[in-house]
Amino acid sequence: LLEQGEDAFRRLFKYYKRRQPPPDFSGIVDFSRVQQSCKVLITPLNVTSISDKDASKAGLKPVCKWKAYSLEDYPGFMFISDPFLPGWQRYWAKQCLKIYPRKPNICNLDLHMSPEETKDLWEQSREQLRLKSPGKREVKSLLEKLRWVTLGYHYNWETKKYSPDHYTAFPTDLAYLSEQVAAACGFQQFKAEAGILNYYHFDSSLGIHVDESELDYSKPLLSFSFGQSAVFLLGGLKRQDPPLPMFIHSGDIVIMSGRSRLLYHAVPRVVPNLEGKAIPSCLEQTTTRNSCSDDTNYRQSGEGDWEICMKYLQDSRVNVTVRQVLGVGQSFPVESDTEKKADSKLYFYHQDSKEESDTEKKADSKLYSYHQDSKENQHKRQKLINEVVAKSL
Ligand SMILES: O=C(O)CCC(=O)C(=O)O
Numbered sequence: 561l562l563e564q565g566e567d568a569f570r571r572l573f574k575y576y577k578r579r580q581p582p583p584d585f586s587g588i589v590d591f592s593r594v595q596q597s598c599k600v601l602i603t604p605l606n607v608t609s610i611s612d613k614d615a616s617k618a619g620l621k622p623v624c625k626w627k628a629y630s631l632e633d634y635p636g637f638m639f640i641s642d643p644f645l646p647g648w649q650r651y652w653a654k655q656c657l658k659i660y661p662r663k664p665n666i667c668n669l670d671l672h673m674s675p676e677e678t679k680d681l682w683e684q685s686r687e688q689l690r691l692k693s694p695g696k697r698e699v700k701s702l703l704e705k706l707r708w709v710t711l712g713y714h715y716n717w718e719t720k721k722y723s724p725d726h727y728t729a730f731p732t733d734l735a736y737l738s739e740q741v742a743a744a745c746g747f748q749q750f751k752a753e754a755g756i757l758n759y760y761h762f763d764s765s766l767g768i769h770v771d772e773s774e775l776d777y778s779k780p781l782l783s784f785s786f787g788q789s790a791v792f793l794l795g796g797l798k799r800q801d802p803p804l805p806m807f808i809h810s811g812d813i814v815i816m817s818g819r820s821r822l823l824y825h826a827v828p829r830v831v832p833n834l835e836g837k838a839i840p841s842c843l844e845q846t847t848t849r850n851s852c853s854d855d856t857n858y859r860q861s862g863e864g865d866w867e868i869c870m871k872y873l874q875d876s877r878v879n880v881t882v883r884q885v886l887g888v889g890q891s892f893p894v895e896s897d898t899e900k901k902a903d904s905k906l907y908f909y910h911q912d913s914k915e916e917s918d919t920e921k922k923a924d925s926k927l928y929s930y931h932q933d934s935k936e937n938q939h940k941r942q943k944l945i946n947e948v949v950a951k952s953l
Pocket residue numbers: 756758766771783785790792808825827879881
């Protein structure tokens with residue numbers, strides 16, 4: 561057991577990432593097929609926390625219809641199995657592909673391209689994607705090279721900080737969705753202040769990490785997924801703690817709050833949806849005419865856009881995590897000049913350098929190595945954990 565505990569997370573991460581021989585997926589928790597495993601608990605939500613009408617404006621079913629789960633050993637962790645109304649996953653997936661990557665939002669491609677060149681990845685990629693034939697090795701469109709987009713307080717991968725100096729308006733529709741979901745889970749005053757979109761393909765993974773850059777851990781972290789499925793590993797407070805593997809499917813929402821807010825986690829693998837179809841059927845549904853959306857984008861969206869989305873999602877997964885960075889009445893700590901410099905570095909467009917710097921490469925692939933924490937960081941982390949635990953008791 562001592563040996564097993566050594567670096568159980570790394571071993572399991574590599575195991576699920578492995579191609580040959582493929583891993584055994586049978587032991588993975590699948591909330592869409594509740595096996596009444598001893599660990600999975602069905603969680604009742606307060607069905608009056610948000611009105612059915614407000615839920616439907618965000619494309620969500622009435623809360624009484626949601627299937628919400630929690631895990632015995634992970635207080636504060638919640639999993640909502642696809643609570644979206646028919647047709648609405650399409651809407652959100654399209655926003656993630658067509659609208660949110662637009663300027664002024666920041667994406668990995670900005671690290672080595674001019675704002676002019678990354679102005680509208682959707683427009684720049686749609687023809688190429690439309691003509692793409694499956695299985696063929698073709699030049700990748702910009703949309704296919706997209707790895708991440710940041711929203712609101714833009715996350716700086718290098719300094720691992722949010723900065724008050726890099727804020728752009730958070731998309732109102734996504735803020736609304738997040739606030740409804742947070743309220744339904746018992747977090748009434750949630751404010752969507754920062755977002756990270758991750759774009760995955762079948763060969764992508766997201767390393768072992770903890771989201772600790774936000775300044776108020778009493779606020780939940782919300783995660784929405786669309787497209788193909790993923791194996792998600794939920795670890796412990798220590799990096800080495802053995803993780804629990806679970807599937808995340810299209811439409812699923814993960815909430816990390818309370819004691820689970822600072823747990824290590826990772827996505828070792830993206831897997832085809834378990835129905836074995838090109839696109840999971842929940843994404844194929846269209847809305848009924850009378851659903852009440854205030855968003856003109858939605859009504860104007862043509863079938864042509866959806867055709868491009870489908871092409872993209874056949875071998876991709878999009879995940880968006882929404883975070884509240886500041887607590888009520890809280891403000892950013894004052895930064896020193898050196899910190900400010902480091903902070904703005906990533907937003908500088910290197911006009912005369914075609915070579916990617918190491919920093920760019922790292923940030924670009926988001927595969928920055930997750931080094932063993934320094935003594936100082938470990939100490940800081942332990943302090944934070946104590947705070948969170950104290951608050952959630
Ligand atoms: O893709 C996911 O499900 C997780 C994403 C994540 O952990 C993050 O963006 O911090």
